[in-house]
Every structure is written in structure tokens, then in C-alpha cells.
Amino acid sequence: MAQSIGKRFKVRLVGDVSAAEWTSFVEAETQGRAASTRERYLNGFLSFIIWCAAKPRQWITDKTIPHFERDAAARKPKHRQRRNVADWRPELIQLLVDSAGWHLRPQLYVEWSTGQRVSAILKARLRDIMLVPGKEQIAFEKTKTGEPVFASLHPAAAEAVRDYLKRRGRLWDREGPLFLTKTGKPYNMANGLSGHNRKAFDNAKVRANAVRRRQAVTLCRQLRSQGRTSEAREVAGQAWADRKLMRQITQHWFRHLLATTMMAMQAPVRVAMDQAGWLTVESFMGYAHDVPEVRRQIVDRLPILASRQSKTG
Numbered sequence: 001m002a003q004s005i006g007k008r009f010k011v012r013l014v015g016d017v018s019a020a021e022w023t024s025f026v027e028a029e030t031q032g033r034a035a036s037t038r039e040r041y042l043n044g045f046l047s048f049i050i051w052c053a054a055k056p057r058q059w060i061t062d063k064t065i066p067h068f069e070r071d072a073a074a075r076k077p078k079h080r081q082r083r084n085v086a087d088w089r090p091e092l093i094q095l096l097v098d099s100a101g102w103h104l105r106p107q108l109y110v111e112w113s114t115g116q117r118v119s120a121i122l123k124a125r126l127r128d129i130m131l132v133p134g135k136e137q138i139a140f141e142k143t144k145t146g147e148p149v150f151a152s153l154h155p156a157a158a159e160a161v162r163d164y165l166k167r168r169g170r171l172w173d174r175e176g177p178l179f180l181t182k183t184g185k186p187y188n189m190a191n192g193l194s195g196h197n198r199k200a201f202d203n204a205k206v207r208a209n210a211v212r213r214r215q216a217v218t219l220c221r222q223l224r225s226q227g228r229t230s231e232a233r234e235v236a237g238q239a240w241a242d243r244k245l246m247r248q249i250t251q252h253w254f255r256h257l258l259a260t261t262m263m264a265m266q267a268p269v270r271v272a273m274d275q276a277g278w279l280t281v282e283s284f285m286g287y288a289h290d291v292p293e294v295r296r297q298i299v300d301r302l303p304i305l306a307s308r309q310s311k312t313g
Contacts (some may be wrong), residue, residue, distance in 0.1 A: 001044055004029060014052050014059045022049070022066035035071045042068055085257045086291045087245055092208075093257075096246065099207035103182045104200045106164040109157035111251055115258030115276035115287075116140055116151060118197060118251050122187045127174040131158050140277070149277035201251055209243045259287035264294045 008025050009017055026045055030038040046068075053060040097108045110121055120140040128139040136153035143149055153161075165171060168180060177186045181196045188196070216239030223232040255276060262272040269281055278284040 001029075001041075001048065005048075015061065015064065017064065019064050019066040022064070023068070026066070026068065035073075039071055042070065084245060084248075085253060085260050085289050087241075088249065088253065088257060092212075092242060092246065095211060096204055096208045096249070099211060100204035101182055101200055102164065102167060103180065104197070104204060106157075106160040107179055107197075108204075108251075108254070109160040110138060110153070111254035112257070113154040113157035114138065114140075114149075114151035115255045116149065117144060117255065119144065120149070120277075122177070122179055122197065124178045125174070126171065126176055126178050129153075129161065129178055131162055133158075143277055145277060145279055147277065147279065149274075151275050151277075197251075205246050205249065209246050212239055212242055212246070215239070256287050256289060259284055260289045260291060263288040264291045 005025070009021075026042065030041050033041070049060060049065060051057070053062075053065060093112065097105055097112070100108055107118075107121055110116070111118070114121075120143045123142040124138060124140055128141065130137045131153075133155075136155065136158035138151055138153055140149040140151065168184070170176065170184075179187070181187060182200070216235055219235050220232040223229070223235065258276055259272060259278075262275070269284060272278070273281070273284050276284075276287075278287070
């Protein structure tokens with residue numbers, strides 16, 4: 001966003017830009033985008049405007065602060081795009097992680113364990129992680145909300161980071177970025193994300209899908225040779241669904257997955273919020289998705305149902 005503003009208004013002072021010019025700029029930047037995408041852009045843009053207008057800066061006056069008509073429905077967490085995280089089984093997650101490059105694999109473990117955004121993970125420094133057994137933790141000082149997050153690391157994630165650091169080297173540079181590209185260079189975070197990181201993740205998905213296909217083909221051949229054709233069709237259908245799901249997955253799914261998993265585990269809401277950095281319960285619930293099997297178990301334990309079952313028995 002900062003680059004777009006600089007390109008549009010060049011060397012002009014922020015206070016000299018009129019409200020109409022700001023409005024025209026935002027409309028051009030969000031033209032053709034979905035309502036939810038526009039709302040997210042406005043959240044970031046207005047945060048910048050408010051920061052410029054706040055003391056001690058006060059670069060922008062009330063007359064030049066732009067006003068936008070907001071889409072209340074698109075801003076509600078329950079209207080966010082639903083992700084099939086409940087279908088993202090542990091074996092598929094493991095397959096994806098195992099298919100990732102040596103430099104990406106520890107990142108995915110950290111995302112799975114902390115639910116943190118990619119931008120925050122790539123901004124973490126070497127000194128931000130503690131790998132003492134039993135006290136594994138990582139700090140994210142630069143997050144989207146502006147609030148630091150101190151997240152616990154799963155032992156498997158900590159072990160993956162240890163293996164990565166052995167190959168990464170340069171451990172003396174405590175202020176350097178924790179995660180580097182495959183060539184050992186810092187990620188380019190000019191726009192908040194990195195194309196190198198996204199490309200590595202896409203390659204991991206391609207490799208994971210190739211492995212999933214080979215697994216299904218081998219098993220289907222075995223079943224057909226035994227005359228179990230109906231089971232072979234089921235295996236083929238599940239493999240097709242898994243590969244389709246794998247193509248849809250993004251790294252942000254890990255954030256939804258953590259919320260969904262913690263809710264299914266009936267973890268205290270405060271624990272889940274502190275682990276991933278959600279500031280409100282509404283934000284946490286917006287990321288959590290329904291797990292039908294868990295809901296079924298809870299419904300089956302409702303007291304009134306147990307009472308009726310005992311009477312009919």
C-alpha cells in the first residue's frame with residue numbers, strides 16, 4: 001500500500017492530499033475486487049490515515065480525512081470465505097510438510113503450531129525463538145494487529161527448526177531473520193509477503209499431489225487384483241478429493257486450522273487467543289470452523305437425549 005501511495009502522490013505532503021483524491025485512489029486500488037477484499041484494504045488504509053492524523057503528527061486534518069461507505073455484511077467474520085479445514089486431515093498436512101523444501105518445512109511447522117500469519121513469521125528474527133526443551137517458544141513482534149505475540153511451539157515444530165538451523169548456519173547473527181530463502185538470502189517483504197515463499201509453497205503442493213496420486217494408483221491396483229473393485233473406486237475418489245483440496249490450500253489455512261482444532265479440543269478461549277494473537281473472541285470465532293464429528297459427539301451427550309434414551313431402554 002505504501003508503495004502505491006508513493007507512486008500515486010509522489011513527493012506531495014500527506015496533508016496536501018484532499019479527501020476526494022484519497023477516495024479516488026482507494027476506488028482505483030480496489031476496483032474489481034470482492035467486497036471482503038475491499039473491506040480488508042480499507043481496514044489497512046484507514047489505519048494509516050488515522051495514524052497520520054493522530055498526535056503528535058497531525059499531518060491530516062478532519063477536512064482531508066476521507067469517508068467511505070462500508071459493507072457491514074462483508075466485514076462480519078461469519079461471512080468470510082469458508083475453508084474446508086475439517087477435511088484437511090493430519091496425514092494430508094504431514095504429506096504437504098514432508099513435500100516442502102528444507103527451508104520451507106520449518107516455516108510450515110511453525111505455522112501449524114502457532115497459527116501465525118506468513119508475514120509475521122518471515123519477519124521473526126533469530127533471537128525471537130527459544131528452543132530449550134520443554135520451554136520452546138517463538139516471539140512475533142511485528143504482527144498485523146501491532147501487538148506482540150509470544151506463542152508456544154509444539155516439540156515437533158521445535159525439532160524441525162533445530163534441523164533447519166543446522167543447515168542454515170550463521171547463528172551468530174541474532175538480529176538477522178530466522179527464516180531465509182533456499183539460497184540463504186532474506187525474504188523480500190516490501191509488500192508484506194514474498195513471492196519466493198509463495199512459489200516454494202506451490203511447489204510443495206505439486207509434489208504432495210504427485211505423491212498422493214502414486215499412493216492411490218498403487219493401492220487401487222492391489223485392490224483390483226484382489227477383485228475389490230468397489231473399494232478401489234472409493235480409494236480413487238478419495239484421492240481425487242484430496243488432490244483437489246490440496247490445490248486450494250494456502251498457508252493462511254494454518255491459522256484457520258489452529259482455531260478449529262483448539263475449539264474442537266475445547267481449549268480455553270484465552271489460550272487460543274494468546275497463542276495466535278487474536279485480540280477479540282469474535283476474531284477467534286471468525287477463524288474457527290465447524291467440525292461435524294465433534295459436534296455430533298457433543299450433541300450425543302446432551303442431558304435431555306440421555307434421559308430419553310434411558311426411558312425408551
